[in-house]
Amino acid sequence: MKKGLKAAAIFTAMIFLVTGMALAQDKKTKSDRQKFGADPRIEQVKHLKVKTSDKKHRWKMVLPWTKGLLFYDMAVHFCDTVRLASGGRLDIKAYSAGELVPAMEIFDAVSKGSFDAGHDWPGYWKGKNEAFIAFGSVPYGLDAELYNIWLYERGGLEEMQKLYGQYNLFALPGGQAGQEMGLNSNRRASKMEDFKGMKVRTWGWYLDILNELGASGVATPGGEIYLSLQTGVLDAAEFSSPAVNYPMGFDEVTKYIIQPGVHQPACQFAFFFNKQSYDALGDDLKWILDTAAKETQLWSYSWLNNLNAEAIRRFQKTSEIVMMDESAIVDFAKTTQAYLEKVKERCPDCKRLLESQEALKIDFADWRSARAGVTPWPLDEVVKGKLHE
Secondary structure (H helix, E strand, C coil), rough: HHHHHHHHHHHHHHHHHHHHHHHHHHHHHHHHHHHCCCHHHHHHCCCCCCCCCCCCEEEEEEEECCCCHHHHHHHHHHHHHHHHCCCCCEEEEEECCCCCHHHHHHHHHHHHHCCCEEEEHHHHHHCCCCHHHHHHCCCCCCCCCHHHHHHCCCCCHHHHHHHHCCCCCEEEEEEEECCCCCEECCCCCHHHHCCCCEEEEECCCCHHHHHHHCCECCCHHHHHHHHHHCCCCCCCCCCCCCCHHHHHHHHCCEEEEEEECCCCCEEEEEEEEEEEHCCCCHHHHHHHHHHHHHHHHHHHHHHHHHHHHHHHHHHHHHCCEEECCHHHHHHHHHHHHHHHHHHHHCHHHHCCCCCCCHHHHHHHHHHHCCCCCCCCCCHHCCCCCCCCC
């Protein structure tokens, strides 16, 4: 009987020991998992003292956009949000291109302190540092989802502020338009050889890439594209997303739309502020600027892409949509990859930024593959087997 009791006691002790170890391991596992995905800002702002100032600021924001472009609305949306959130303590008035300063002079004007703020597509400042293009769009680069992740979670914003900071500016993401449309064209092109000799309006690195492919890239200003297409100075042109292109009427003087827009998987904008003007703000107003920029980033993508859905339907009534062959898309990618390697050799800043973006694409690849097959097509099409984009 005593032996039985002793054996039972030993067995019970072992059960408690194993259970205790399991609970400890479970607690450790749960603890580890709780750390996964923690928001670092919680600790950063826990003891932050934000002072509210009654001082009022009246700023002028200069733009490269005319009032007819949706990008102008994007900037005004931000200004309105700042004014409302600050109770009028920070009132920013937006001025369209040419009202106070020519479009391509806004960067220097804000840098020098002639004006307080500006709005841009960063690639416009390629002549100052090629690395600005990485914050606007890269052929075969980040899409809108990955731009947001890169900017807000992978150090992209800090890199943006470092680059603009070299010019006495403070920068924030200023709107995301998503993937751009391909080419409005008078030449039908789906295969690589079809692009040989084409005179194409574009900007940034894609201009050089087209030249290497045997086409002729031309940096025609937006306001001159229509006439250049009409008169044959250009065979084709890319400018922006369907909702931006439609009011410009390119389909009135072209026959085809060549898709997809491999040159810009996403189109990222920026707000930039004179450093002295920014530093003169109270902490609360700086937080309001940051929050308003994020709100504009979210809203602009939703707004523009909802409009794109209608605009592309209208384009389909006036133009033939031509999809590039997959082989042509791959060949474009090969040329792009080789070209970007040369960019990285001549531009250390570009090398750092492009490698950071490519690392994100690699890290994201498993999740992108795992979630494939549930593209939200209409259910009638899904049940017929349409699963992928």
